[in-house]
Amino acid sequence: MKVRFTKIAVFAAALIPLGRLAWKALHDGLGANPIEVITHSTGDWTLILVLVTLSITPLRRMTRQYWLIGIRRMIGLFAFFYGTLHFLTYIWLDKFFDIHEMLKDVAKRPFITVGVSAFVLMIPLALSSTAWSIRRLGGKNWQRLHRLIYVTGILGVVHYAWLVKADRRKPIEYGIVLGILLLYRLAVWMGSKFMERRASFPAAPLGT
Amino acid sequence: MLIGKPAAIPSSEITPKATYVNRREFLAGAGMAGAAVATGFAFRDLAVPAVTVSANARIDGLQKSSFSTTEKETPYKDVTNYNNFYEFSTDKYEPAEAAKNFKTRPWTVTIEGDVKKKQVLDVDAIMKMAAPEERIYRHRCVEGWSIVVPWVGFSLSELIKRADPLPKAKFVEFTSLYDPKQMPGQRTGVLRWPYVEGLRMDEAMHPLALLCFGLYGEVLPNQNGAPLRIVLPWKYGFKSAKSIVRIRFTGDQPTNTWQEAAPREYGFYSNVNPNVDHPRWSQAKERRLGEFLKRPTLMFNGYDQVASLYAGMDLKKNF
Ligand code: HEM
Numbered sequence: 255m256k257v258r259f260t261k262i263a264v265f266a267a268a269l270i271p272l273g274r275l276a277w278k279a280l281h282d283g284l285g286a287n288p289i290e291v292i293t294h295s296t297g298d299w300t301l302i303l304v305l306v307t308l309s310i311t312p313l314r315r316m317t318r319q320y321w322l323i324g325i326r327r328m329i330g331l332f333a334f335f336y337g338t339l340h341f342l343t344y345i346w347l348d349k350f351f352d353i354h355e356m357l358k359d360v361a362k363r364p365f366i367t368v369g370v371s372a373f374v375l376m377i378p379l380a381l382s383s384t385a386w387s388i389r390r391l392g393g394k395n396w397q398r399l400h401r402l403i404y405v406t407g408i409l410g411v412v413h414y415a416w417l418v419k420a421d422r423r424k425p426i427e428y429g430i431v432l433g434i435l436l437l438y439r440l441a442v443w444m445g446s447k448f449m450e451r452r453a454s455f456p457a458a459p460l461g462t
Numbered sequence: 463m464l465i466g467k468p469a470a471i472p473s474s475e476i477t478p479k480a481t482y483v484n485r486r487e488f489l490a491g492a493g494m495a496g497a498a499v500a501t502g503f504a505f506r507d508l509a510v511p512a513v514t515v516s517a518n519a520r521i522d523g524l525q526k527s528s529f530s531t532t533e534k535e536t537p538y539k540d541v542t543n544y545n546n547f548y549e550f551s552t553d554k555y556e557p558a559e560a561a562k563n564f565k566t567r568p569w570t571v572t573i574e575g576d577v578k579k580k581q582v583l584d585v586d587a588i589m590k591m592a593a594p595e596e597r598i599y600r601h602r603c604v605e606g607w608s609i610v611v612p613w614v615g616f617s618l619s620e621l622i623k624r625a626d627p628l629p630k631a632k633f634v635e636f637t638s639l640y641d642p643k644q645m646p647g648q649r650t651g652v653l654r655w656p657y658v659e660g661l662r663m664d665e666a667m668h669p670l671a672l673l674c675f676g677l678y679g680e681v682l683p684n685q686n687g688a689p690l691r692i693v694l695p696w697k698y699g700f701k702s703a704k705s706i707v708r709i710r711f712t713g714d715q716p717t718n719t720w721q722e723a724a725p726r727e728y729g730f731y732s733n734v735n736p737n738v739d740h741p742r743w744s745q746a747k748e749r750r751l752g753e754f755l756k757r758p759t760l761m762f763n764g765y766d767q768v769a770s771l772y773a774g775m776d777l778k779k780n781f
Contacts, residue, residue: 286752311549359744
């Protein structure tokens with residue numbers, strides 16, 4: 255019940271940024287450079303939702319609200335959704351399907367190369383988000399595959415840091431959040447390695 | 463519709479009501495000042511600083527200029543609400559609000575360095591040095607967007623001639639106001655403050671180089687670099703220094719702020735050049751605000767008359 259209600263709320267909330275853009279577009283509210291606003295807004299929300307997805311696991315462990323896992327997939331898919339909009343904004347509104355220009359961009363502009371890589375890595379994650387995929391891949395493989403989200407997060411932050419002209423404050427903020435999430439993972443991983451070690455030498459007393 | 467073609471409405475119709483009220487106040491003030499001026503020059507020095515020169519005050523007697531383009535002007539609303547003015551904010555939509563209470567009077571400009579006539583000039587005196595012209599220029603930002611603006615001012619050379627530079631003056635350096643109390647962006651380390659720009663003497667003397675104090679026939683709005691800026695239509699926008707307080711003549715090439723921030727990306731010349739990309743993005747095309755498809759960027763932003771200034775120079779190296 256709680257999950258169901260939360261899912262509806264999260265679904266609605268995740269559509270707010272798109273709704274705001276649409277509302278502004280219809281009311282001449284996107285300012286002097288609408289395409290830039292759309293590119294930035296969809297890019298921002300892709301990265302924010304990637305980071306939110308990554309924070310579900312720490313959050314549910316720390317708060318012991320284990321049901322939170324039930325909304326992670328949806329948030330991840332919304333990250334992909336905004337990533338797709340961001341990508342479409344680029345190929346349609348920004349480059350107007352000029353393949354030649356786009357290929358040149360991908361080859362020559364590190365920030366585009368990195369952005370595209372971040373996006374491409376999200377595709378297998380979105381495709382394998384069904385229960386059927388988890389069963390087919392097996393839990394372990396599925397988990398391994400989905401660690402790609404970290405790479406997307408890192409590439410997303412690099413993409414952002416690389417595209418700003420001088421004001422690196424925002425990408426740094428995102429970078430710090432990502433860093434904390436990665437450190438948490440590292441700590442958990444090292445903790446579990448330690449436990450494994452302890453578990454595999456149960457009888458060996460320390461100091462002998 | 464996503465990208466509305468903005469209708470060509472006169473700026474007066476889209477001026478917010480509050481500024482109209484300001485304008486009335488200004489007119490009242492101007493009337494009094496006018497009376498003071500009429501009663502004799504002795505009062506001038508008393509009267510001028512008393513006038514609050516608010517934005518939207520009209521500048522009369524504008525001459526037409528043969529340098530003007532006939533292209534469609536970017537609406538006033540966009541020219542004054544989409545500004546790269548890092549002293550106020552790095553977000554282009556914010557300077558309009560952040561600069562609302564910026565004080566542009568009293569304002570002086572110090573002329574110094576290798577000149578015969580070192581002096582401190584009042585901005586109102588500078589504005590009266592020559593007849594104001596309306597110059598409708600293309601303006602191309604290094605970020606890849608462009609606008610068409612009816613600026614008001616006269617050739618920078620008018621001021622330079624009066625300052626009478628010495629032969630050893632090979633460059634002119636422009637310094638913008640440093641006042642973190644008024645300019646919130648200066649409380650951050652995004653760039654090194656104050657903002658500095660520079661030109662080679664022959665560039666500065668080129669008639670296209672505009673000393674600017676207005677747009678759309680009105681006193682320059684704060685967010686557009688009030689009260690005094692330069693406009694160099696053949697260079698990327700950041701070369702056109704805003705809110706200038708010092709003009710220094712020198713034998714050494716000044717280091718402009720953006721060059722200092724990222725020497726690989728921004729050079730001293732920064733001429734608009736579709737063949738030399740920014741290391742991180744292409745400069746071959748630009749988006750004219752209000753248009754959907756990008757248009758090709760022109761060499762020197764279409765101002766071919768400056769080409770001779772750079773004859774024989776490798777513009778890939780001197781970007
Ligand atoms: C599909 C490939 C991608 C392309 C072609 C692309 C392209 C772009 C472009 C052209 C900009 C604007 C640059 C500017 O204004 O100078 C941008 C901004 C941005 N992109 Fe991407 N991007 C891609 C993928 C991504 C992904 C996957 C993420 C997040 C994980 C992302 C996050 C951002 C962010 C945060 C911004 C800056 C937003 C802001 O300034 O507020 N991008 N991207």
